[in-house]
Amino acid sequence: MDDVFNVTYITLGGYAEMGKYRYFYFCIMFTVYILTICFNCTIVYLISIHKNLHEPMYIFIAALLLNSIVYNTAMYPKLLSDFLSEKQIISYSTCLFQYFVYYTLSATDFFLLSAMSYDRYVAICKPLRYPTIMRNSTVRVMLLLAWLVPACEMAISVTLVTMSKLCHFTFTAFFCNNSVYRLFCESSGALAVFDVLALLNMALFPLLFILFTYTRILIISYRSGRNVRKKAAQTCLPHLIVLFCFSSLCAYDVIIIQLGSNLHFMMTLQAFFYYPLLNPVIYGLKVKEISKHLKKLFFQAKVM
Template identity: 35%
Template sequence: MENTSTVKVFTLSGLQDARTYRSIYFSFTLLIYLLIILVNLTVILIICLERDLHEPMYVLLSHLCVNGLCGTAGFYPKILLDILSDVHVILYSGCLAQLCVIYSFVMCEITLLTVMSYDRYVAICRPLQYHTIMTPLMVRSLLLYAWLIPISEVVVALILTLRLPLCGTHIDKLFCDNGFIMKLSCVPATINNMWGIVIVTIQFLNVFLVLYTYGQIVNVCLRSSEGRSKFMETCVPHLASIVSFIVATMFDYVYSRHNSKVLPLGLRNFMAVEFLVIPPLFNPIVYGLKMKKIRTRVIKLFSNTTVSHRFGGKSQWAKK
């Protein structure tokens, strides 16, 4: 019988077919990761550099992009190495670190989307009081809640997982999953399951807050053309982000709870990693396209870059 004193390495599955098309898988995965870095960094830099974007809505958006970069950093470098390797393993400590990063990303994504919905609620339903309510102190408090509470939940979950004696080393997934580690436990993980219920309850409360605020927003927007315009510009991308994230995480939940061997391996892998592909790539793109201020800055940034390259090229040609 193996336990945590002897289990030093976990084996991962899901890349059995990667050897045949290794270069294609690697190139496609690397391209996605580079795109995620590019679009998120672009939005973050634009918000940081443009003074007129130092407003609560854009500050919260920049934190959403930072969270996307942090979460994907816990997955893509490892999966890229695994694609190039014939042996897919991860150290016990590395597994816990990956769990911490990915689970924190998921939890923080939900809370960040929740506080963003509150910001939109105040902006549309109480516009005259917006700057009185959304003070710098309030924004910092919301961000503290969005980051600290989820990370604390994940840390407690990992501490509970650390105490479990393990009777196996194989995780039937592309990356470390707390649910799969609990299945390897030699003893019932009752406390872990109870804490999982607490976390799910907290997240359901966040979702309820989002639904409530948007119910109020829609009610107000139906009364005025100005409200409808503001809703279309700032709330639609936020709603799209919420829907994409919920759908992506539901796929992972179904995979983790009902890991059916009947499904093709490619479909199972897609269900497992969709939340690490779609939301981090989708969020900055949809906000960048829909929100006029960011869209204008992006176009201006790339236009200036293109012009400078052309001008530089002509200058060098002229010197020659």
């Protein structure tokens, strides 16, 4: 505690597990950060300049990648600086900001993946009604809700966290997620109840909705001809891969407080190493129209 400025500082103890390898991890993380920003920005740029990509499916993909850009921009600079610092500390207010950004943008990913699944459901199961259902106004409302609802819920969560008294000022983590609960003198009943409700609203219900829509798509595709099955596979497989990986990381984060520090260390690195690069790679290679424009872009760059 800094008595002069009345600022509370938290020590991030997760870096102690890296020992002498922290510079090695810094190089890897810095490379991943640069590649992630470049890959995501490239695909968002392609979607923005090509009119044939100004369709709901591609708009949702652009929103998902833009969400990843914001997430990485908010999280990586502090993470990278801590790799090079002798002592890894963070002010409690900054820690709460990280907590807010981390869970808000993670929940937004679930909402955007839900919007994608609904878009694919309408396109494959109700193709004749697609233009009337997925209008521009509908897409704008879905995008607004995807960012607004998680932000409002997490604002309430942060408010409840600030009401909890701190008795500890060190926890084993690399950044501020639900590990901050270890800092409290005693568990908060109100926060625990709200976290369960938030988990249902921002993760479980969207996940169940996604599984329902893709189940319907699978049933309709199975009953239809070969062309419909091929279209469903081409457009839905990238979303399902991203959903599986993202859901696995979220499931880990929910139970993180019960895990040992070594497993915590490895899984956190998995989250920061692989997932940020997964979205642009999957959508860039597996979505036909995006892949086509991506190849043209690299061909032009090679010629120049």
